[in-house]
Amino acid sequence: MNLNRSFFVPVNSPLHNLNPLTKLALVFSMILPAFLSLPQLAPFLAIPILIAVFIGRVQKQYFNLLLKLVLPTILFMFVMQSLFLPGGETVILNLGIFDVTRESMQSAFYTVSRIFVMISSFAILLLTTHPSELMSDLTRRGLPGQFAYVIISTLQILPQMQAKAQTIIAAQRSRGLDTESSFRKRIGSLVPLVGPLVFGSLVEVEERAIAIEARGFTSKRVKTSLHEIPDPAFDKILRGILVILVIASFTLNLWLS
Amino acid sequence: MNIEITNLRFTYPTGLEALKGINLTINSGEQVAIVGQNGAGKTTLVRHFNGLLKPTSGTIFIGEWETTKFSVAKLASRVGYVFQNPDDQLFSRDVLTEVTFGPRNLGYEKAKIEELVQRALSLTELTDKTDTNPYDLSPTWRKMIALASIIAMDTPIVIFDEPTTGQDAVNVARIANVIAELRNEGKTVITITHDIDFCAENFERVVALSNGQVLLDGPAREVLGQEKVLAQTYVDPPQLTRLGKRLGLKETVTRQEEFLRAIE
Ligand SMILES: Nc1ncnc2c1ncn2[C@@H]1O[C@H](COP(=O)(O)OP(=O)(O)OP(=O)(O)O)[C@@H](O)[C@H]1O
Numbered sequence A: 001m002n003l004n005r006s007f008f009v010p011v012n013s014p015l016h017n018l019n020p021l022t023k024l025a026l027v028f029s030m031i032l033p034a035f036l037s038l039p040q041l042a043p044f045l046a047i048p049i050l051i052a053v054f055i056g057r058v059q060k061q062y063f064n065l066l067l068k069l070v071l072p073t074i075l076f077m078f079v080m081q082s083l084f085l086p087g088g089e090t091v092i093l094n095l096g097i098f099d100v101t102r103e104s105m106q107s108a109f110y111t112v113s114r115i116f117v118m119i120s121s122f123a124i125l126l127l128t129t130h131p132s133e134l135m136s137d138l139t140r141r142g143l144p145g146q147f148a149y150v151i152i153s154t155l156q157i158l159p160q161m162q163a164k165a166q167t168i169i170a171a172q173r174s175r176g177l178d179t180e181s182s183f184r185k186r187i188g189s190l191v192p193l194v195g196p197l198v199f200g201s202l203v204e205v206e207e208r209a210i211a212i213e214a215r216g217f218t219s220k221r222v223k224t225s226l227h228e229i230p231d232p233a234f235d236k237i238l239r240g241i242l243v244i245l246v247i248a249s250f251t252l253n254l255w256l257s
Numbered sequence B: 001m002n003i004e005i006t007n008l009r010f011t012y013p014t015g016l017e018a019l020k021g022i023n024l025t026i027n028s029g030e031q032v033a034i035v036g037q038n039g040a041g042k043t044t045l046v047r048h049f050n051g052l053l054k055p056t057s058g059t060i061f062i063g064e065w066e067t068t069k070f071s072v073a074k075l076a077s078r079v080g081y082v083f084q085n086p087d088d089q090l091f092s093r094d095v096l097t098e099v100t101f102g103p104r105n106l107g108y109e110k111a112k113i114e115e116l117v118q119r120a121l122s123l124t125e126l127t128d129k130t131d132t133n134p135y136d137l138s139p140t141w142r143k144m145i146a147l148a149s150i151i152a153m154d155t156p157i158v159i160f161d162e163p164t165t166g167q168d169a170v171n172v173a174r175i176a177n178v179i180a181e182l183r184n185e186g187k188t189v190i191t192i193t194h195d196i197d198f199c200a201e202n203f204e205r206v207v208a209l210s211n212g213q214v215l216l217d218g219p220a221r222e223v224l225g226q227e228k229v230l231a232q233t234y235v236d237p238p239q240l241t242r243l244g245k246r247l248g249l250k251e252t253v254t255r256q257e258e259f260l261r262a263i264e
């Protein structure tokens, strides 16, 4: 019943059609400059990110994630950083023992921009790339299978748990638990959920381990792949350009500072 | 308490139209079997009865309640639904807690809850397993726990989604026994099944679904006699019925006694 057990959005777009490694390169060509180049650069990286969201046709899911996950995180960080970052003279706001200065706010702004760039680029990667596609491409390029397995199961834990929680909540409502009304009841109903969730996940892990071993997971032979992932010249050129851009941004940083 | 379904259509978010205009009335106290090929829409249909799914268009009334106007929790006092997969339904530490969960939510008095739980446990022969964790028992027993946890709610309508799948003869007999007991209490029982002998032996009315529509609906003997039409939804009539046809018996027979009487 749970057809979609990852963040992946199955639509057709130029981003979906890029080779997974190219998309990974795009992610790092956002993150590396955001963190290691001039701090002023990070906020501007929001522009290519938004463009990518629309090219990838995942705006609905992306903004949904943004609202539920990214915004709360960065708002929290922004407030904390503005309050607690020491230094700066231009006091904007005084809250008892805390001084909010122009400098601390500015630095907080840069930090959250970086976080935003990082989460957003990974989010777009996950929304436009099927996890198994990403991993089979990387293993084909020499990533150890065990490593790929760890990454892929981590990526799937959240959607899987979500799906499992949904079914259990449906079962509880079918037996008269009113989750739609009181908040206390709703929290209370989550307690019995924890057991089956964890237990179910463990059983699933064990079953999966047996299933993949039965198909020769740890076999030392060179494996062939049924599913060919195209890597056309366009992708290779694009990756080359990205590497140059990242180097350029570092050079710029060294040169200006 | 009647179930009244009018022009029910349902489309999943994926865009797949699983129900394409269903009209059906199920009267209080009827024993109805729903048959049809995999993917015919049987589960989708019964998930509408307790409000887990809401119609894309059309209406369903459970008694005088329209399902869209009531929460699933509220509808649970009228419709008990045993899930197709018990693992989707069980979440408690031990069998007793699991079976008590429903009646407690429905707000019965303590003594009544006790009585309902004991009765459900003895009907499903779980009485000696009350302290066991459902996941330490075999899938067949988990199915019985799922059954018990719904029967204990004492709802006027009970739905079983493929209760006999993967069960041995002893368990199938147990389930038939539960259904007979519910019939004696005057409850409406709706059962989805692929087990056509089970269907012939325990139900008076059969509804055949095909591709989101009602293909046949009527007394078991009439529906199960229509070999050609049933073939459209990949259902074979019981072997006895087919044998009767081959022998040229005038009436359609579905059960052993009928067959013996007819060949005398
Ligand atoms: N959650 C869902 N999302 C999308 N499509 C679904 C979902 N659940 C079921 N379907 C589809 O709806 C159709 C009807 O499914 P349903 O589960 O009602 O069939 P069924 O008659 O119960 O079959 P079975 O005998 O296999 O249990 C199928 O084509 C199925 O793939």
Ligand SMILES: [Mg+2]
Pocket (backbone or CB within 6 Å): B042, B043, B044, B084, B161
């Ligand atoms: Mg089904």
